[in-house]
Amino acid sequence: MRIGFIGLGVMGAPMALNLLKAGHTLTVHRVRERHQGLLEAGAVAADSPQEVAEKSQVIVLMLPDTPDVEKAVIGADGVLSGLQEGSLVIDMSSISPVVTKDVAASVRRAGGEYIDAPVSGGEAGAREGALTIFLGGSEAVVEEAMPLFQTLGKNITHMGEVGAGQATKVVNQIIVGLTIEAVAEGLSVAEASGIDAGKAREALSGGFASSRILEMHGQRMVNRTFDPGFRIRLHRKDLGLALAAAEHHGVELPGIEVVARQMDKALAKDWGELDHAALFRLIAERDV
Structure with a gap:
């Protein structure tokens, strides 16, 4: 799949690398010097979340806080600006369940789908593809995306509708x-x-x-x-x-x-x- 990844922090970078190893095409945002290994492994850098969305079927977010997710998705040059019809936004950050529902509604109005999928397991779990993942979203969308989650985690549970994961x-x-x-x-x-x-x-x-x-x-x-x-x-x-x-x-x-x-x-x-x-x-x- 064509996957976009926004948020290459301590956990995000190894998660992105695992998606590359699984054979997916990866577009990444905010590439730093320490992320050169991702580019060498085949990832392509993008200048904005909008560009990530334009090049991706699935956009994964792994960001520090609620305002970061809001800015990346609905801000200027955000994901919504480049979202393709039927694309899936997966937020694996840990943010407000209330704001999650608002962001999800914005994505759906733009023609996309949304899953909140916060994780537990730390850097080691991210590196080993052994994260615990809590999913919130419609059953059909979660089922379709399950192979991606299985690349990143081991204990994966669908908790309910959007917001339940958070x-x-x-x-x-x-x-x-x-x-x-x-x-x-x-x-x-x-x-x-x-x-x-x-x-x-x-x-x-x-x-x-x-x-x-x-x-x-x-x-x-x-x-x-x-x-x-x-x-x-x-x-x-x-x-x-x-x-x-x-x-x-x-x-x-x-x-x-x-x-x-x-x-x-x-x-x-x-x-x-x-x-x-x-x-x-x-x-x-x-x-x-």
Whole structure:
């Protein structure tokens, strides 16, 4: 297929490369020096989202935040300006479920189809084509696009109509955020008690405390290696979406309010580009 890809970040670039490896023609936007490998593998650079849309049957977005998606799709020289009749826009960013429905409506009025497909799994999942993907869209459109999602992920679930994928991602980020904070607090107490944090992590992996977060992010904490991964500033953005959704639905999120404050402290220390496992430093390295 002729695929356009907008958003070549930490996760977007390896996702785009996996689509190339699967044999698709790829047009990409905002190519930087670090993306030369994509061009060498056969991707073609475009000067605008409009040009991406003009050359593509499917346009994939993997952008940092809600305003970025709005600008790329409905802004000047955006996707809608070049959208072909019957083309499919797939937004794999993590953005507001409310805005998702508005953007989807704009795409449909322009003659296209829309799926929201936010992901979980971090850089490793993107690189390995093993992402967890939450899909929102009509059953027929999702079924037609499923081979593309199977190139990018392993655990793929159709959650419902447009917006359902983003709502599920909000739930995911609530649980991930709380679990990272729990692992950070637990391993900090281990160190303070004179216990080897690495040994504690291994011991806990066999019981109810076991989790993917303990396995991967716990090891980052033990090693104190906090290269992203998934950046703190992006997870804090997602927690903002979670808190907004909770307020809209009249639900209280006391735990997430605490984690959001922790992330705000990290941002105040200019740690926004570190992996979210760096929350551990706030507790374990009190002199930082």
